[in-house]
Amino acid sequence: MVRFGSLERGCIRKGGFGVKPRKTVFLLSLFIGVAFVSDGFPSVEWDIRSTLKLEVSPLGVAFSTNGRWIFVLTEQGEILIYSGDGKLNDKFTVGKHVGGIEAGHREDTFFLTSRKNKTVYVITLNFIYDIKVSGSPFKGPADAPVVIAVFDDYQ
DSSP states (O other): OOOTTOOSTTOOOTTSTTOOHHHHHHHHHHHHHHHHHOOSSOOOOOOOOOOOOOSSOEEEEEEOTTSSEEEEEETTSEEEEEETTSOEEEEEEOOTTOOEEEEOSSTTEEEEEETTTTEEEEEEOOOOOOOOOTTOOOSSOTTOOOOOOOOTTOO
């Protein structure tokens, strides 16, 4: 009966606590070799996925949760809205007092902060899309206003 670390009579061998000397030296040298070869930090490879060329200096960037939109806050107090592929879709002015931007919990929400005004603004965007319906069949007047409501958070 040999147990590692047991002090029972007849269990201790020449190499110590049931481990042979050659095996001990091999394991110890392997451990020391790995410790000195590895610096403890993983190597990282990186690549620039895309670049947004701006005409003004950015103060902050936020991404929508689904990665579809990129919101850029500029020094001039504007929010630039880019699509995921880097195309500028829209922009609007929020004011020069706004100094920070953070992503929200949904793809159409983000937060703006103002140290000057000591405020946090919760911004929700409503994206408006043009739908080409020319040549499609319809019922009623051709110039009637139409609203399509999307309930994307319905469970």
